[in-house]
Amino acid sequence: MTTSAREVLADTQAELTPLPGANRLLPLLADGRAPVSVIAALAGEERRIIASDWRAFLTLAARAEDSATRQFFSFLAGGESVALDLLVPLAEASGADMASYTPQAGCQAYPAYVASLALNASPVDALLALFANFAAWGEYCAAISASLRANYGFDDRACGFFDFFAKPVPEPEQYALTAIQSALDSGWQPDEAQRHGRLLLTYELMFWNTLADTAASPSGTQ
Incomplete structure (x- = not known):
């Protein structure tokens, strides 16, 4: 039985690594085939996601019973505040109309x-499920940043x-390793967290591929 937080985290991250090509938007941006309107749609979707995740993370921090889990979600909430400000230049560069944009269900x-995890999952289960998916998100963001500079003329801002x-x-x-180890020491097992993580991975890919379908539509919008 796995008893190390490092092992649990590594095993869960390995299980939740997306297959190559699972994100169908990346190659469209890498080749410059996605219209700028799709980047604008991404900004519009993220504006709503950030606001929702900020509230969810604060809720999970408030529900957490250990300091490491509270620190983890408080840190994430602070990051969402920064991200919201950084979204403004992206919206300006892509011509996004943030006020009138209609979000898509798949995104x-x-x-x-x-938000459901914030209300219904144990905070440590939510922590592992979310953190295990962060690596893919970070890699996607790095790839998109490179594509926007190379193919769309977007600047650093x-x-x-x-x-x-x-x-x-x-x-x-x-914070995650401390929280997971504390939970393991008290008898917790990661099975439910991993189930949550698989759903999060599916929903994240749904986000990207909904935008990819938008890029492939005749007008580049939905």
Whole structure:
């Protein structure tokens, strides 16, 4: 039986690594085939996701009974506040009309599930499920940032949102390992967290592939 937090985290991250090509938007951006309107749609979706995730993370921090889990979700909530500001230059560069944009169900399934976890999951289960999916998100953001610079002429300011998430930071992992080890020591097992993580991975890919379908539509919009 796995008893090390490092092992649990590594095993869960390995299980939740997306298959190559699972994100169908990346090659469209890498080749410059996605219209700028799809980048604008991404900004519009993220504006709503950030607001929802910020509230969810604060709820999970308030529900957590140990300091490491509280610190983890408080740190994430602070990051969402920064990301919201960084989204403004991306919206400006892509011509996004944030006030009138209508979100798509396939893009909003992910934050809806995160909000459900905030209310219904144990905080440590939510922590492992979310953190295990962060690696893929960071890699996607790095790839998109490079594509926007190379193919769309976006500058550093416009790419700041993606650069922010592409840059690894040590604090979340430190908090996660402490929280997971404490939970393991008290008899917790990661099975439910891993089930949550598989759903989060599915919903995240749904986000990207909904946008990819938008890019492939005749007008580039839905």
